[in-house]
Amino acid sequence: MELILTPHVNTPNGFTLDFYVKQGGYEALRKALSMTPDDVVDVVKASGLRGRGGAGFPTGMKWQFVDKKSSKPKYICCNADESEPGTFKDHVLMERNPHLLFEGCLIACHAIGAKVAYIYIRGEFYHVQEVLEAELAKARAAGFIGKNIFGTGFDCEIFVHRGAGAYEAGEETALIESLEGKRAQPRLKPPFPAVAGLYDCPTAVNNVETLCNVPPIITRGAEWFASLGPEKNGGPKLYCLSGHVKRPGVYEAPMHVTVKELIYGEQYGGGIRGDRKLKAVIPGGSSVPILLPDQIDIPASFDGVMKAGSMLGSAGMIVMDETTCMVWAAENLLYFYKHESCGKCTPCREGGDWLHKLLGRIERGEGQMKDIDLLLSVANNITGKTLCAFGDAAATPVLTTVGLFREEFEAHVREGRCTLKADWRSEARAHAHAH
């Protein structure tokens, strides 16, 4: 199978400008600049490219919503604040194929009439920033970025901005706030960023992987792209396999591939570590409902996973084998959500902390039976009442683990300890002590 986004990630110096140009790089930009912006949007729309950040919103439509008649400047914001637990695909793209991202940004700018693109990268990705800045300088020197690109009169600049490290900065309006120098807290919508985004100007916020898909669409056409995957789920997709698989990592595959293939396929995960039994899969980063082993023979596409009752999200597949304690897993995830809650709106700020405290009590064996129903009640009280999707994301791990593995929670309460033989946990503690 041909790799489209990650063909040279393992090639030495595959990330450099020289290598990229030798492979036909920046030709898509040349072609896009010969088209009108509306034509570029139409091609992307026809390709059916859906946002790879998590929601799967059609990218062409997002660009179309950008108010082109506005007298204000327009902006492209590339969302590279990849912070979802279990997700690490954008990291690979930025580190190993940065020019594909730059080219995608430039084409997007041309499509919506922007002159500036910002790449907002996560605070912890300082080494990625170095790569991006260095390659950006080279591309600028080579005339691919800056004034009058390819002599077409198209001016475009790309800036890399590294945040201070916040999960919430991945929410598009929070990203914009952070880019403006404020706290990374979501804004009220409407107005949507397409109308009033960065500096109150029309803005499109796109994920790294989404923008990386744009140059191949321009070069090889919308029909080719759509034909790569199932209907309405076209194009290549990066899957992040983590957890108890033999070969964790980032794998590129069309969305025909099933979750089962990704976990057990020889070219992908290669099966469960230690040939244990599979217990659960979180298919799209930590914020989506869990899939059980009998639910995984489904296409790993936006619609396929949705049909099974979960979401593809950012395609961060967290695989958990039979030794995993789900109470511990939920507590672990809620620690993350409690820590990352921006604190703006009440249910998420107070509820996340409360859930984490309750889970900690049950995990330590100090819980009571009523705590389990309280968990569900508190999580349900958060769901749907928050300013952004974070609240729902924080409640999901609780709702899904208690919903599917309630007997484990009850066992914790009854026995006052974890009933699973979880040797990995003692290993983890031993490691912690060693350090």
Place this chain on the structure above:
Amino acid sequence: METVTLTIDGQSVTVPKGKSVLEAIHASGGHVPYYCYHPGLQVDGSCRVCIVKIEKMPKLQTSCSTACADGMVVTTNSPEVEAARASVFEFLLVNHPLDCPVCDKGGECPLQDYAYSYGPERSRMEFPRRVFDGEGVKADVDFGPTLMLNRNRCIMCTRCERFMKEVDGDAQIGVFQRGVHSEIATFEEKGVVSLLSGNLMDVCPVGAITTRDYRFKSRPWDNPMAVDTICTGCEKGCNTTAWIKAKPEWAKGARLVRLTPRFNEDINQYWMCDIGRFDYHWVESDRRLLQPHVRSSRGSDATPWDEALVAVKAAVDAAGASHARVLVSGHASLEELYVLKQFAGLTGGVTFSWRHRPKPQPANTQFPIPAVDAPNLRGAKDLGFKLGATDSATDVSGLRAAVDTGAVKLLYVIDPGPDGSVGDTEWILAAKQSGKIATLIVQGVLKSALTEAADIVLPGCAFVEKDVTFTNATGHVQPASRVITPPGDAAEDWQILSKVAVAFGATVAQTTAAAVRQAIASECGSTPGYSALADLAFSRPVSARQYMQASNPMERGKWDTMFQDLPPIKFGDDFGPLPRADVIPLKPV
């Protein structure tokens, strides 16, 4: 005006386009609770308690951030909405200390009231509450020269942050940390330093921000009476409410316990400055002039009014009316100036003097405080007085020149304002010392170097002790109501003036303040605002509950639940009519 029509709880409501659902609900007589929403600030949408069900929208929506649209069907009281709202209240109280009995906001706290009205019966939270700086008294930390901050009580509505950013213009407050550890703090350690800092206590929906001036001084049920009045600190004329503490006359301490801003869209919106808010202690201070004083060979003695007025007559006769000059501060009300005008022509001339004091404020503030510390200069002009060479700056050069040449045998200073409101007085004292002014008569409210040097002192009333009117810089003619009775023998200034007029050989036809106002109305009726003076009604003390329901749209709902569960206050529900100002109490207070 374009309007939209929507249905709220089965009732059809028409509101102007662009209004939020929350505003429409309140306009239609319904109510939803709110914390982060404030009509004077931008919408934040973070507290989530104003959620309502809107048909065709999948989730519950915050009514403060949703604009009304034609055909919208809004439900505020379905079981789904009530359960959701209760859950948010449970979250709000997860970390909020339930120290209402010792909290300054207790009794007038929206969180307390709404949690009782809309919250769940009991909390299911069993963990220790989050504590920032300590519990009890340790929780209160400095928050600048005027405020204290209790972060444990904060519910992160960020009204204070938005007030500083949007109204004050100097964004000193920010939110620090993240999630449940979020805390309100200032960027600099010195806390909030602003002339509008007192408003932060008003906007704070809980007891997190309190003013050093008011905290621990009174509880809401201790000051059940409120009077609508105005501030006379400067030419802005902010509308305010004066709160009276219920206490017997012999008890220690002041009756006037605080001043809060009152909504007036044209003048001060929802705000007032710290000068007006905190600088009222002089009214009931020990430095008040309680009785007329006349200087004799024995020194300056307290005398009854009739003897003092005889002394005034004698002094005017000795000097000759045309050698007497009058110096008026900008604090004289319309009534006083009108009476003064009746005999101004018989004197050597009337000069106005006031203090010009630019206030240090950010350049982009939305609430500029004028530099002119005089509430009634515009009124003086409207009554036909000439203020000086220019209207903006004090000009006493003519009077000083006359004093230097010895043409002024008697100087009559009228200043019913606080310290400094008559501007520079050093030159008067020097002239009196050197004998260039033979006789100095001072009509004022506070003891000062000027009253010490004066031959005759006539005690007047402060702005909260008399029913008078002022015209602010923008031409609004506004009443300042009597809130408390004046101390000692102090009398209303217009009455003093009408008696002094006799000494100058003039008669004032009007015998009541209302008649004076009618005369002003007929004289200045062509100037906008003055015709209403003819039948002006002053605010009388009303119970705080009635007051809040009637006057302040922003807080209308907040007070609906106030005082309902409390036993009758020890002084009953009503003070009865306040004693008239000219009835002298048996014992000076």
